[in-house]
Amino acid sequence: MNKIEVRQVYKVFGAQEKAGLALALQGLGKDKVLYQTSCTLALQDVTLSIPAGQVFVIMGLSGSGKSTLIRLFNGLIRPSAGEILLDGQDVARLDARGLRELRRHKVSMVFQGFGLLPHKTTLENAAFALLTRGEPKDKALEAGRLWLDRVGLKGYEAKYPDELSGGMRQRVGLARALAADPEVLLMDEAFSALDPLIRTDMQDQLLQLQKDLHKTIIFVTHDLDEALRIGNQIAILYHGRLVQVGSPQEILTRPANDYVRRFVEKRAGQPQAAPAEGPASG
Amino acid sequence: MFINISFAPVETAFREFVSHYGFIFDAIKGVLLQVFLVPLEDALRGAPPWLILLGVGLIAYHATRHWLPPLFYVLCLYLVGCFGLWDKLMSTTALMLVSTAICVVFGIPIGILISRSNWLRAIALPILDVMQTMPSFVYLIPMIFLWGVGQVSAIFAIVVYAIPPLIRLTDLGIRQVDREVVEAATSFGTTPWQLLLNVQLPLARPSIMAGINQTVMMALAMVVLATLIGARGLGETVNQGIANLEIGTGLQGGVAIVLLAIVIDRITQAYGMDARQRRQRLLKGGSFANFQRTTGEKA
Numbered sequence: 001m002n003k004i005e006v007r008q009v010y011k012v013f014g015a016q017e018k019a020g021l022a023l024a025l026q027g028l029g030k031d032k033v034l035y036q037t038s039c040t041l042a043l044q045d046v047t048l049s050i051p052a053g054q055v056f057v058i059m060g061l062s063g064s065g066k067s068t069l070i071r072l073f074n075g076l077i078r079p080s081a082g083e084i085l086l087d088g089q090d091v092a093r094l095d096a097r098g099l100r101e102l103r104r105h106k107v108s109m110v111f112q113g114f115g116l117l118p119h120k121t122t123l124e125n126a127a128f129a130l131l132t133r134g135e136p137k138d139k140a141l142e143a144g145r146l147w148l149d150r151v152g153l154k155g156y157e158a159k160y161p162d163e164l165s166g167g168m169r170q171r172v173g174l175a176r177a178l179a180a181d182p183e184v185l186l187m188d189e190a191f192s193a194l195d196p197l198i199r200t201d202m203q204d205q206l207l208q209l210q211k212d213l214h215k216t217i218i219f220v221t222h223d224l225d226e227a228l229r230i231g232n233q234i235a236i237l238y239h240g241r242l243v244q245v246g247s248p249q250e251i252l253t254r255p256a257n258d259y260v261r262r263f264v265e266k267r268a269g270q271p272q273a274a275p276a277e278g279p280a281s282g
Numbered sequence: 283m284f285i286n287i288s289f290a291p292v293e294t295a296f297r298e299f300v301s302h303y304g305f306i307f308d309a310i311k312g313v314l315l316q317v318f319l320v321p322l323e324d325a326l327r328g329a330p331p332w333l334i335l336l337g338v339g340l341i342a343y344h345a346t347r348h349w350l351p352p353l354f355y356v357l358c359l360y361l362v363g364c365f366g367l368w369d370k371l372m373s374t375t376a377l378m379l380v381s382t383a384i385c386v387v388f389g390i391p392i393g394i395l396i397s398r399s400n401w402l403r404a405i406a407l408p409i410l411d412v413m414q415t416m417p418s419f420v421y422l423i424p425m426i427f428l429w430g431v432g433q434v435s436a437i438f439a440i441v442v443y444a445i446p447p448l449i450r451l452t453d454l455g456i457r458q459v460d461r462e463v464v465e466a467a468t469s470f471g472t473t474p475w476q477l478l479l480n481v482q483l484p485l486a487r488p489s490i491m492a493g494i495n496q497t498v499m500m501a502l503a504m505v506v507l508a509t510l511i512g513a514r515g516l517g518e519t520v521n522q523g524i525a526n527l528e529i530g531t532g533l534q535g536g537v538a539i540v541l542l543a544i545v546i547d548r549i550t551q552a553y554g555m556d557a558r559q560r561r562q563r564l565l566k567g568g569s570f571a572n573f574q575r576t577t578g579e580k581a
Contacts, residue, residue, distance in 0.1 A: 103469055105471075113462045115469075
């Protein structure tokens with residue numbers, strides 16, 4: 001059974017959203033919509049099925065619409081048209097209260113820049129989701145402690161985020177998201193800001209956790225190696241359109257078009273795992 | 283060549299307004315005087331000076347977590363006492379505290395409102411500009427219509443002059459909070475209130491404290507002018523110096539205001555640092571140890 005169904009989703013950013021959408025619905029591409037309405041067409045006719053309990057990777061370069069797409073699942077961005085069904089419920093139609101419930105109990109998110117509260121301790125950050133949804137403080141902190149322990153940050157509870165390294169901060173971000181015990185975990189370029197070695201560690205840790213947790217994980221990345229490594233399925237976006245969806249094997253052996261092929265070949269040319277966009281050296 | 287434009291009708295309209303709704307302003311005056319200013323001023327003037335000095339020292343210690351600066355501030359205020367101006371210092375302090383409190387009570391919520399809406403901000407900013415650039419004598423006049431010559435008029439003249447920086451800096455502070463942090467907090471289902479109280483206001487705190495600091499400084503700058511419409515305190519001494527051409531008297535009053543300004547400025551600035559910074563200053567070298575640990579982790 002599919003956990004999430006994305007049906008014919010469009011997203012247009014700009015003052016003339018409706019005009020832009022009308023053009024996009026006619027099938028005009030990103031450039032033409034931009035030229036005629038000065039609106040950015042971020043997503044065009046995206047239809048996806050995401051099964052429960054798997055790691056589903058959304059891949060694309062910057063500007064491909066992947067960060068927009070992942071924000072549809074918890075309503076941080078509303079689509080211009082289309083449906084996003086989570087367990088049959090359309091996220092796009094939820095009101096503020098419904099969205100809040102969804103975010104508090106069902107869907108958590110991990111961010112590229114961590115998004116930790118700088119004025120709270122590691123422990124308070126880890127317990128943030130639980131405190132936000134009104135659970136008793138001692139219980140929330142206990143759960144936070146447990147999850148910090150689980151991501152390998154035992155002993156760092158009283159530290160503040162700026163006292164931690166990048167990898168440790170993202171572990172706090174992961175603990176914060178998992179402490180809410182969500183069914184769906186959204187990860188927006190969660191490891192992209194980390195050093196290559198730390199990044200691999202984090203990927204391993206995520207896969208390790210996933211063995212026990214069986215969450216539905218939606219993972220956005222621009223790095224094909226990362227996608228191949230952790231994804232059960234990979235969806236590739238290009239200029240807001242879905243180019244290919246398939247298992248890592250399918251992507252490697254049967255790239256749907258030149259764009260995907262270039263990704264794959266670039267990887268084949270550099271077998272020592274150099275990502276498509278070089279990570280910041282640290 | 284010029285068509286005649288006169289603001290004189292404004293006066294008629296204003297008089298009309300006051301004669302109809304004067305009771306509202308009388309009520310405000312009554313509350314402000316009887317509940318806040320007079321008791322505070324009496325308490326400050328009635329208390330033994332050593333108690334006040336001790337209080338200032340303790341507050342300054344709480345703010346700075348050092349012993350030396352508070353000692354210096356206490357000395358500053360002691361010096362004002364030596365000028366024979368202790369009573370007036372207390373009057374000015376009471377006036378300034380009440381004005382600042384009003385600024386905070388209105389300024390921070392207004393700043394929060396403005397930060398949430400671009401069009402509100404577009405309306406508010408020009409008004410704040412006018413409040414700040416209008417010669418302050420101009421709005422002393424309507425104050426007298428509303429409350430007569432006295433402390434209350436002085437307070438509101440001070441508030442008009444001193445509130446803009448607080449509104450601006452509250453707005454700015456909230457808008458400058460890292461967008462990803464706000465987005466992350468939102469993604470965990472915060473209500474707008476939770477977001478404001480747990481994320482936006484704490485992170486905007488340094489900016490808001492800078493706004494309060496500015497407000498206090500501007501209130502002090504206004505103290506001398508406010509004596510023209512009946513404020514008591516150190517401004518009287520300055521005005522007396524001007525009226526009688528007594529250089530020494532005027533200078534004493536001026537120096538006393540400066541000393542008070544230094545003390546308040548330092549204390550409010552110290553509160554502008556967040557709680558963590560202050561705690562770290564208490565544990566000597568704490569921040570350096572943290573720096574070492576962080577870099578060590580990365581290497």
